[in-house]
Amino acid sequence: MTGRILLYGATGYTGRLIAEAAAKRGIDLLAAGRDAAGVAAVAGPLGLPHAAASLHDAAALDRLLDGIAVVLHVAGPFSATSRPMVEACLRKRVHYLDITGEIAVFEACAALSEQAKAAGVMLMPGVGFDVVPSDCLAAHMRNRLPDARSLRLAMSGLANMSRGTAKTSIEQISKGTMVRRGGRLTEIDGVPRADIDFGKGPRPSIGISWGDVATAFHTTGIPDIEVFFESTPELSRMLGLPKAVRKLLGTAPAQYLLKRAVNLMPPGPDETVRKTASAVLLGEAVNPAGTRLRSRLTVIEPYALTIETALLIAGKVAGGDVRPGYATPGMAYGADLILEIAGCTREDLNS
Template identity: 75%
Template sequence: MTGRILLYGATGYTGRLIAEQAAGRGLDIVLAGRDAASVAKVAAPLGLPHGAAALDDAAGLDRLLAGVAVVLHVAGPFSATSRPMVEACLRNRVHYLDITGEIAVFEHCAAMGAKAAAAGIMLMPGVGFDVVPSDCLAAHAARRLPGATRLTLAMSGLNAMSRGTAKTSIESVAKGTAVRRGGRLTEVDTVPRRRFDFGKGPVDGIGVSWGDVSTAYHTTGIPDIDVYFETTPELARIMGLPRFVRKLMGTAPLQALLKKAVDRMPAGPGAEHRKTARALLLAEVEDADGRLLRSRLEVIEPYALTVETALLIAGKAAAGAVRPGFGTPAGVYGPDLILEIPGSRRDDLNA
């Protein structure tokens, strides 16, 4: 028997996309958010039940979670929203999923793993494009080369983002680039740069603080991890700024101004872009003897993929396919999870 799913953050860009698909598939899902009137406007046309509670209202969240098996939390930025929902899920013994890509959120959930296991629930942040395809590709690459000591992930096709993703990116602009060294998270001041071939010739890549710096370690145990994006003009301009300028951009007044500017952006990529765009991911693993293997994964557009992977994993969790404690997508469901999404193709580039 499948339990009920609570979608918290249903009024945001990604939340609306997930709600529409869930309604079309007849899932047992309740829409929720902090504002009752706003949630009702989304739920009514879809014929879905709905509720509301602010994240700082513990009693309200407890009422919202009554009778729920799984929370799919999509209200970012998760650095501000994840903890109260995780605590509510622990109190009410409800499985927790979200679509974050924020390293601090992954690490916090990992630290809460023992409490989650004791409560019999699963904490699995990152069930969207952050980080399902990259986590699955990392696990596949590690499976190909047992004993790998270094993992490099690179991604292409992430040049359109929602307002929420843009605001999360703004929050990290003043920080160094996160990497994993010797199993420990650290930051490097110099922005890493490399070239990658996604299949159409070498392109420039730039190091980023992506969630896999956390999750890929928990999934594979590989001690040294770096993540790169294909360089875009916008990314090159931001990351090319002097460090002191980026630090200045991290101050509260400038953060507020930058986020206000984001509010004037389109809510997110349009329907045609979501339908036609693709993303490519590369994984490179190397062991202590210098053996090196590469694999590539092609998937549908990142926001369209987030809808599919979030609903796929929420459905599995609601049906009881869980592992209590902290989990990663590939760690719990295996490297081939991403291949359950139509349009996904994985290739091994060398033996």
């Protein structure tokens, strides 16, 4: 690793975990955020250098990026925070990574691809569980079936979430389900449902608006894409609400109250869960002739995985392994990137 990493958002749940891991591994990382005292409280005990700048102060952001090779942006919600940091990275010719799962952020970064290429900058949102394992699985399915026309990605083992992820989910509650149809992002009414076998028999699953609806298309070119989660009681109740109720919950007063309630949750999965839990992803690709191939990817607990994938990719970028312009993990580093993480395995279920 030859360049310094800026971790912006070091005071959040995931930011703290990444800062701790970076300090233990001796990674050249500058911890940062908007609140100087809060960042110092996290970085000081870890022996990490630290700084502060508001995302609303372009000059301060530019100073913060002096001497930085790559920004690892972990301060959500990314719908509100990504754009100013991306703009600063383009101005300063610094590579940009984040851990979003928000479709709008992926598409916004993709729209800036030519500008990023001209600046020699790589924009890669989604270097955490959102969406490294699923993007790598999508790339693997494309490699197995190059003429695939449809791709279904499904995930199990995601019952635990951080406050930040919960708040992002709440922001989506009033919207329909996003899918990719004929290469276009399409919002459909209702909630797709299916029984999906993740390895222990069919499980009720629900279609969701996950980042791969954006990223998997850029990675694979497959025109029809949908994403499912194994259903949990909470997910089923939330997505099963009548449309009128979900619209009401999308209003500003309701969003405020729901996010206040999220603050009563634990910050995220505890250390025991992060060390012992796992998740399973299933990919299914179909070509025009009706050939159907499936592969299964088993990974470590999603937040533990996010620490590993974020630092792995940041290290590659800091060392000069970049693909200027907009890129996904699968585009830049291939389908086997996820297999560089200990504890992650992939199995082809048919041929």
